[in-house]
Amino acid sequence: MNVLRVALLLAVSPGVLGAAAKEQFLPPPKSHAAGRDAFLYSISGIAVDSRNNVFASDLLDYSVKKFDRGGAFIGKVGCRGSGQGEFRSPGLSAVVGEKLIVLERGKSRIQVFDTRLRYTGEFAVRGGTPVDVTPDGTRGIAVALYSDTSRAMVIRYEDAQGGNPRRIPLRPTGRAHPLYGAGRIAVLRDGTLVVAYLFMNRVELYARSGKYLGDFSIAGMPGPDAGIDDGRLPEETYFRKVLVDAAGNILLLGGSRSPHPGRDIFLCTRKGSLLRMLVLPSKSRLIALGEPGALYATDEAGTVVEKYSLR
Amino acid sequence: MKAKRTLLSLLFLVILLLAALPGAQAARPCADILTRCYGQCNQTFGGPWGTILLGGCDSGCNLGYFWCASSN
Numbered sequence: 001m002n003v004l005r006v007a008l009l010l011a012v013s014p015g016v017l018g019a020a021a022k023e024q025f026l027p028p029p030k031s032h033a034a035g036r037d038a039f040l041y042s043i044s045g046i047a048v049d050s051r052n053n054v055f056a057s058d059l060l061d062y063s064v065k066k067f068d069r070g071g072a073f074i075g076k077v078g079c080r081g082s083g084q085g086e087f088r089s090p091g092l093s094a095v096v097g098e099k100l101i102v103l104e105r106g107k108s109r110i111q112v113f114d115t116r117l118r119y120t121g122e123f124a125v126r127g128g129t130p131v132d133v134t135p136d137g138t139r140g141i142a143v144a145l146y147s148d149t150s151r152a153m154v155i156r157y158e159d160a161q162g163g164n165p166r167r168i169p170l171r172p173t174g175r176a177h178p179l180y181g182a183g184r185i186a187v188l189r190d191g192t193l194v195v196a197y198l199f200m201n202r203v204e205l206y207a208r209s210g211k212y213l214g215d216f217s218i219a220g221m222p223g224p225d226a227g228i229d230d231g232r233l234p235e236e237t238y239f240r241k242v243l244v245d246a247a248g249n250i251l252l253l254g255g256s257r258s259p260h261p262g263r264d265i266f267l268c269t270r271k272g273s274l275l276r277m278l279v280l281p282s283k284s285r286l287i288a289l290g291e292p293g294a295l296y297a298t299d300e301a302g303t304v305v306e307k308y309s310l311r
Numbered sequence: 312m313k314a315k316r317t318l319l320s321l322l323f324l325v326i327l328l329l330a331a332l333p334g335a336q337a338a339r340p341c342a343d344i345l346t347r348c349y350g351q352c353n354q355t356f357g358g359p360w361g362t363i364l365l366g367g368c369d370s371g372c373n374l375g376y377f378w379c380a381s382s383n
Contacts, residue, residue, distance in 0.1 A: 129377075146377060148370060149370075233341070233342055235340075235380045235383055236380075
């Protein structure tokens with residue numbers, strides 16, 4: 001049985017920041033147990049608000065749970081169902097201002113809560129299955145869609161309630177299976193959309209208008225087109241999550257194709273220059289940024305959220 | 312003597328295959344699940360009236376594959 005362990009530890013990494021890539025091993029975090037209500041059975045999404053409260057989607061508990069900056073359980077919303085504030089399969093989430101956006105795995109439904117976990121509405125997306133959500137500016141959100149029959153795209157909404165959607169088709173993957181078009185997304189402060197593909201070593205940038213700006217890949221992993229033409233469906237990920245920091249840099253959590261599978265975090269400029277490489281002490285599936293220099297990561301089993309200092 | 316050696320060689324081959332099998336399956340577990348999922352869809356909706364349902368079922372398999380592979 002999984003025991004709740006929301007470990008929030010400041011792990012100070014002593015390295016010197018520089019232009020050269022530097023590999024650092026972060027020390028393993030400590031953990032502590034809390035009440036039963038706060039158990040995390042299978043974390044499928046994490047998000048952090050401006051007060052550094054952590055929201056964890058719990059797939060097996062059909063809920064989203066809120067913890068304060070010290071890791072203390074505050075409350076939860078949700079139970080199994082399809083009504084308001086209920087979930088079938090809560091997944092990735094994002095906080096925009098005072099709104100919490102929660103995707104449902106394999107469903108077009110997106111629910112919106114305030115950061116006190118009160119349901120405020122929902123909307124549905126069309127054209128594919130949402131596979132990631134990210135803040136877009138101070139009010140908007142962007143949602144990445146995957147479809148096995150059509151081209152992958154990102155929808156950028158003017159507000160957190162799904163207002164004024166704008167579709168950004170991603171570059172076609174040619175002969176490759178549509179799976180190769182599935183990506184994780186983040187939006188830089190100037191509105192540039194960053195797409196990190198799950199099954200390709202490729203990170204693409206798109207202007208707010210949707211114009212393609214360029215791409216880069218991470219050295220040390222197979223090239224951007226590796227495996228595309230071998231006729232087999234991809235089964236190993238290059239990137240599990242992408243984030244952007246306040247300085248306008250891009251953080252990429254490496255997948256099973258990464259040199260240290262599931263543990264590498266690549267900090268890059270928007271032009272693809274690798275500034276730093278961090279290696280987490282254990283595998284992670286999701287990462288999120290909080291207060292300046294704070295990084296949150298789930299463990300491989302999805303039962304713990306760990307907090308690291310990037311300073 | 313020769314027959315015994317041949318038998319032992321065959322036995323070795325069988326053991327080698329058996330040992331390799333779980334590894335081979337584990338290498339592509341999502342593809343394995345997808346194949347079985349398609350098979351189930353075909354078995355359930357593969358009749359003359361099931362074209363649309365079969366398509367929907369296969370689509371569900373593809374989505375399942377996505378969630379399986381994306382968690383690797």
